Amino acid sequence: MTKLLEANNLGKRFGQQTAVSDINIHLSRGEVLGFLGPNGAGKSTTMKMLSGNLAPTNGQILINGVDLLEQPKQAKAHIGYLPETPPLYRELTVREFLVFCGRLNLLAGKPLRIAVDRVIERCGLGDVQHRLIGQLSKGFQQRVGIAQAIVHHPAVVILDEPTSGLDPIQIRDIRHLIREVANEHSVILSTHILPEVQMLCDRVQIIAHGQLLFSDSIDALSKQMHASSLQVQLANAPSVSELSAIAGVVSVQTIADSTFRLHYQPDNDPTERLVSLAVANGWQLRQLVAEQHSLEDVFMKIVQREENSKDA
Missing domain, CATH: 3.40.50.300 (P-loop containing nucleotide triphosphate hydrolases)
Structure with missing residues (x-):
């Protein structure tokens, strides 16, 4: 061009x-x-x-x-x-x-x-x-x-x-x-x-x-705005280590006793694997929400990444 x-x-x-x-x-x-x-x-x-x-x-x-x-x-x-x-x-x-x-x-x-x-x-x-x-x-x-x-x-x-x-x-x-x-x-x-x-x-x-x-x-x-985290509620919740072991999951954050936030890489969505394991292990999946990042979130992440690199 x-x-x-x-x-x-x-x-x-x-x-x-x-x-x-x-x-x-x-x-x-x-x-x-x-x-x-x-x-x-x-x-x-x-x-x-x-x-x-x-x-x-x-x-x-x-x-x-x-x-x-x-x-x-x-x-x-x-x-x-x-x-x-x-x-x-x-x-x-x-x-x-x-x-x-x-x-x-x-x-x-x-x-x-x-x-x-x-x-x-x-x-x-x-x-x-x-x-x-x-x-x-x-x-x-x-x-x-x-x-x-x-x-x-x-x-x-x-x-x-x-x-x-x-x-x-x-x-x-x-x-x-x-x-x-x-x-x-x-x-x-x-x-x-x-x-x-x-x-x-x-x-x-x-x-x-x-x-x-x-x-x-x-x-x-x-x-970059696409979901890279899942909010999950499980009636019969497994341990954090079991959730962390799911292929694609990078980290797990506990929100409440039965509610978790699973972070993953955007190109490796673990949703299907999570649902299959929940059914197989009787975790009783009650809620599964893909969290969307706003443009403001992405903008702040880019700016903060630069500020953190300066402080390092």
Whole structure:
């Protein structure tokens, strides 16, 4: 697949403080990449570097094959950027502002009119196009922010916390708009909202303390969410050692006198063996529940794994 964005060994230091350390990012045509991390993880710093608004301390950034540091004007022509605080001129109408943004991206005449009409329609701004931006709701202002990012039809669109501060209805509408944008552009979505990544993205990269901890597909992340423990209740319970001896069981946790949690490797589910042994040995199986891990659980496990490795 054609790589529209490549960042290699990207790092940023502010004095003695390291904000981002040797991160590698790539984005292929048609992909939506979720850049996920808690507040203060280094997400916005990374987005500012990728968009050319902040010079990295080290590393290389290629946008559609053009080096962002060596040829910034040419590279930025392929980028659309929505920072966490949209860069809106509140005293302009929506159409005036989008015309201004189009001109900044060297559009003029008929191509400019066509581009502005297109993004007004795509972003659902037709009914408010002649209203002052300062009079719009936060949700519509965010739509205007996305419209300015795509008015010049860039190859790569970078969205930094695009649903921050919105109410639930506005969040739903903006997420729908992002899915629409992803049909024609490659998108990097920076967020700390876990379900947002799950709903919108093809791949995910997780950052914490300025370091990249996870980089894989949403499917791979989902596999980590699959059950890897069973909660079992047995009327005539065997000993913990007998449960531990079942093939596939890694460890056994006693919850109550007759209730246990059996941990196992995701690729070696002992459910069938457990049921067979319960029947054969008269354990009287009363409850068997596969425990599901939430995306939050997986995220915290990945972050804590890194913190534990630092402490070791």
